[in-house]
Amino acid sequence: MFDENLTGQLRAYFERITQPIQLVASLDDGAKSQEMQELLEAVAALSDKITLVREDNARTPSFAIRRTGSDVEVRFAGLPMGHEFNSLILALLQVGGHPAKEAQDVIEQVQALDGDYRFETYFSLSCQNCPDVVQALNLMATLNPRIKHTAIDGALFQDEVEARQIMAVPAVFLNGEPFAQGRMDMAQIVAKLDTGATRRAAEKIAAKEAFEVLVVGGGPAGAAAAVYAARKGIRTGVVAERFGGQVLDTMDIENLISVPHTEGPKLGAALEAHVKQYDVDIMNVQKATKLVPATTPGGLIEVQLESGASIRTRSLILSTGARWRTMNVPGEDQYRAKGVAFCPHCDGPLFKGKRVAVIGGGNSGVEAAIDLAGIAAGVTLIEFDARLRADAVLQAKLRSLPNVRVITSALTTEVLGDGAKVTGLSYKDRATDQQHTIELEGIFVQIGLVPNTEWLKGSVELTPRGEIVVDAKGQTSVPGVFAAGDATTVPYKQIIIAMGDGAKASLSAFDYLIRLAPAEAAA
Template sequence: MLESTMKTQLQTYLGMLRQPIRLIATLDDSARSAELRELLVEIASLSDKVSLDESGTDARTPSFVIAREGETTGVRFAAIPLGHEFTSLVLALLWTGGHPPKVEPEVLEQIKALDGDFNFEVYMSLSCHNCPDVVQAATLMAVFNPRVHTTVIDGALNQAEVDRRQVMAVPMVFLNDALFGSGRMLLEEMVAKLDVHSEQREAAKLTAKAPFDVLIVGGGPAGAAAAVYAARKGIRVGVAAERFGGQTNDTMAIENYISVLETDGPKFAAALEAQVRHYEVDIMNLQRADKIIPASEAGGLISVQMANGASLQAKSVILSTGARWRNVNVPGESQYKNKGVAYCPHCDGPLFKGKHVAVIGGGNSGVEAAIDLAGVVKHVTLVEFADALKADAVLVNKLKSLPNVTIHVNAQTTEITGDGQKVNGLRFKDRASEAEHHVELEGVFVQIGLVPNTEFLKGTVELSRFGEIVIDAKGHTNVPGVFAAGDCTTVPYKQIVIAAGDGAKAALSAFDFLIRSPLVASSPAKELATA
């Protein structure tokens, strides 16, 4: 089952096991059980510390538990964890076998100290690039806290269960039979939701930090580039990010970043973070800014107020908060979000296998989504407001060649309909004839562009009518000492390479501001004027 390269790599990893483990499988006579058994037999053959036990009796079949020798409980996979989840499988094997995780010691201690009984059920798809983070977080907690139990469920393999629970987006996590969260979540984020006092401790820790020479708000390509360029000047740099990596975490393929032939979003985001950490930048992840108080109002330093109540101070600030998916803002969209309304075709497409779906949007993102989905679902209806598709010609031609795609242009989406529990259709109006149409379907994928994450800046920093931060050629805003870069600004063409370049530019402008500022004299960092 495993390719020779993967098999060799897995054998190397299994050599790191410190204690024996058992794979306890629940199988039947189905083809999928045979496929899972083949995988487990291969794994067991690669290490004398791994054994296979086929005596499992779990209700989910096929499935298997990774347990320590002498135990019968552990992390359960109701899945054949290949694709994006192969790494999750390898890590579950290593952690159960005693290999230490690459996690901050304080986070691991926080996991071990969690007080309560927690039963996680994590729904994922093997094609979802956001799912592994959630799967691995829930797995880690189960391995290191005996009161945490985790089951990882492949939605495509357990379609009846997915339908019964109305799981229409992945990753989706249930805790003790109640919805815990959906979408990409980091380990620290999940642990914080379980540890009720963590937010207050974190706020106090952040507030106690010394002022930064440059504080970057946002950790996407613009923020990461700004951090690297600023840190190389030998000054004190911090990054407060709601999610380090930003939108790149949700990008399936990146093929146009110069010098990188091809990569995927999560790998790119991890590389950004690794380079920033190399320069010993203080990264404060999972932190959302709530307000900025200019230096003229805050007593000499710029104050950034965080959503958790923390307050960070800095001599200069670079705003790189990026953007998010734009909502279509019609009745039914918010009501049926994750109940048929989705924004990531790569992640959620497999959940709609054999079903009818719609894509709203005729730009590159929308047409690419429709092409992708057409290979999985029964039929795709694409709805575009303009009188022609705006995507590149090669994509439009590809879309029009597909037999299971219907295209409606000059069509205004007016409502996403449902039965109260999940999506059952989409209503649109022909803008030429005014005729109303209703399409029966089970899913709607919204792909109509981005909106800048700048709401918290209203009344402080000048914004365009689109909500973008107004900047000049050097990244200056209208507030002294505050700079901006990336997709949250008025710079045209929202591309990774452009955001990174603008982040570097903003950092150089911030440094120029610092060396000309009278505040430099009180800096505990090395003398900026001679750096």
């Protein structure tokens, strides 16, 4: 099953297994069970600390990775290939005793959780966000034997997906009830379980001394700003809701110069690893809610957090990025994750053989329609303008697909549903003003991004679109406050541009600080 190169790599990895483990398989006579049998036999052959046994389970095909002689185990219902192959390898290592690469305070929180937690995560093999959730919950199960986790391939267990009305992944259930939707890391999961975690984190943050540079946002711009500031040897902090930002939701990245191809989650992990090489205080899973400018020239700037904590800093870099733009029509919010989706790579497999629409005729929309055409029974692409805006090569590919219909000059007016899931949408023909209805099961919205700047209204100058107004050096309308990346007025929202902007804003902040020093000395 594995080629010679991969076999050698896996043998080397499995040398890190210190405790014997069992692969406990529940199989039938089906083709997927046969594939699973072959996979498990190939894995077991690579280490004398891994053995393969059979045991019946309610989900077939599935297998558990169990630490011999203990209650520690994780389970995969389905073949963990594609994006989930790394989840399999990490689970083998961690159940086998290899130490976790996670912050010690988060590990201690998991170990201290008092209760019985039975998690189930539905994933798709093409979802780039799912492995983060699967790996986090698998690790939690190895740290605390009262936590159990089963990762379930939604495409393989369609009956469960239908019964639980799952239309977006990753979808996490706890003790049989919905727990969370979308990408989460271990710290975010623990924060939902440990009700005192937010308060303790707020107390810890509030006690910190003032920073010289504080970066709000952990995407490409924020990471670059943090690295450049830390290299100057000044006290640097980063506040982020999730390190990596919007890039974590990006599939293929092929225009980052010198890196021919990478994927969003991989790049996000690399950004965080780079920042952690320096003396940077990273405060993750923290949302900024208010900016209070300094009351005197060169004074301290305050950033208030949703947790109730406040952070003070001599200079500030805003790199809050952007999020998916919504249609803002009736029914959209009601049916989000119930048929309304934003990631065709993640959620597309859940709509196999169904009818879907893609809203937006730019590159993202056309690419989404092309991808979905290979899964769905039919795809309708709806574009507001009179013509598509995507590159010509993409349009040619789109129009060659027999199960794709293109509607231009159309304004989506409502998402329709039966209370539980999407059943269709309404749109107005802008040329005739006639109203039309399309019956379908899924809607993928691909109409661009909106900056995450609502919390900055009244504190820094924003454009009518919500972008932070900056000059050539990244300076905002407030002295000592700089901004970078997709949240600003800088044109062309690209990863490489955001990185450069982050570096530039950081250098500008440092220049601002050193020019303050003579004035402070004179005072």
